[in-house]
Amino acid sequence: MLEWTLVVIFVSTTAALSYLCYNFAETLNNIQARISDLREQVDDFDELVNTVNASETYYGDPIIQNLVTATTVLSETLKDVARIQEEIAGDAEEEN
Numbered sequence: 001m002l003e004w005t006l007v008v009i010f011v012s013t014t015a016a017l018s019y020l021c022y023n024f025a026e027t028l029n030n031i032q033a034r035i036s037d038l039r040e041q042v043d044d045f046d047e048l049v050n051t052v053n054a055s056e057t058y059y060g061d062p063i064i065q066n067l068v069t070a071t072t073v074l075s076e077t078l079k080d081v082a083r084i085q086e087e088i089a090g091d092a093e094e095e096n
Contacts (some may be wrong), residue, residue, distance in 0.1 A: 004015055010032075027088070032085055034070055034083070035081060035082070035085070038078065039075075039078040039079070039081075042071065042075050042078055043075060044076055045071055046068075046071045046072060049064065049067045049068050049071050050068060053065065053067075053068050058073045
């Protein structure tokens with residue numbers, strides 16, 4: 001009787017851990033997809049801000065220049081996050 005109880009506990013624990021690992025992996029995939037979407041949106045916004053800054057009407061405007069700087073910093077940070085994700089996944093290109 002004790003053996004069956006231990007087997008049932010072991011199987012139950014294994015099933016619960018498998019379920020948790022599956023959900024964890026799905027959550028990480030969703031987070032990665034959302035970060036990728038965010039990176040694309042920030043890149044598009046960066047392009048827009050740089051286009052506005054390059055126009056004659058707003059060229060040199062300090063507020064637009066601050067937007068360009070902040071957007072560039074955010075874009076670079078998201079690129080670093082994407083690079084780290086690639087390294088974790090093993091997809092990063094080896095640097096020479």
